[in-house]
Amino acid sequence: MKLITRDTDYAIRALCFVAKQKRRIYSVGELAGKLKIPKPFLRKILQILNKKGLIVSYKGKGGGFMLDLAPNNISVIDLIEIFQGPAKLSEHTFKKKPCPHSKSCKLKEKIDDLERYLMSELRSLTVFSLL
Amino acid sequence: MKLITRDTDYAIRALCFVAKQKRRIYSVGELAGKLKIPKPFLRKILQILNKKGLIVSYKGKGGGFMLDLAPNNISVIDLIEIFQGPAKLSEHTFKKKPCPHSKSCKLKEKIDDLERYLMSELRSLTVFSLL
């Protein structure tokens, strides 16, 4: 029952770090060193964040990454969805089809409630609020 | 981000089913048929529930399983812990040691809050309440 996987967690740390000096360019090596994250793994993560438009990259010597979005516009829920896919606590399907059991559907109702609560909390939890 | 895995879900369904006729003995084959769960998998699940004292078993011909605990004394959180281990949204360790970053610790605080809420909700969600 893991809410946040390692890559999501690393992404959050990296974004928080980068957000502290907004216009500065950080290379992967620099960030990996400061945050104690394996360099090639962090690199992959930053490339994804770049593709998704959260950070910008500069290629070539002296290049690196810089925050692109405002820290209060990046929520933990965004990062979970980027690295872990749609944020759902349960698909509630049974062999590809919606589950047909009334009892599990009571369960589904409850889990859906919890999910709504969790999602709204995580949506309001931004990089800015973590600085 | 799965709150409940398949075995936990199957266990809940089976317990709900068995709870409907408290003193009746159900064989695995019977339950597997009714609930449309693969028989050997359900068998493994029921054996675990038996070991944990939620149901009792009767060996030999005519044997099977019967509920042992009161349905309102079996909560979803118990089942999650039995099949998925300690119910935690995040271990918040970093290479086996508690994570040293203040920013992720803000994250930890928030996730711990969410966890407390989630746990208390799941603790009050019992087999009885799902009938």
Add this chain to the structure above:
DNA sequence: CAAAATGATACTAATATGGTATCATTTATC
């Protein structure tokens, strides 16, 4: 041109998930 950076992508190891298979033991019934 060389060095230092990212882009793209393929590969790998470990773990978790969702089961199956099998042999041993117990019990009811004939």
Add this chain to the structure above:
DNA sequence: GATAAATGATACCATATTAGTATCATTTTG
């Protein structure tokens, strides 16, 4: 007592996910 029908215990297996590594191509600075 033999047999059938049940669980107990345990080992095995296939697939997916997680957590990375490795490498070649491209871009940019100096």
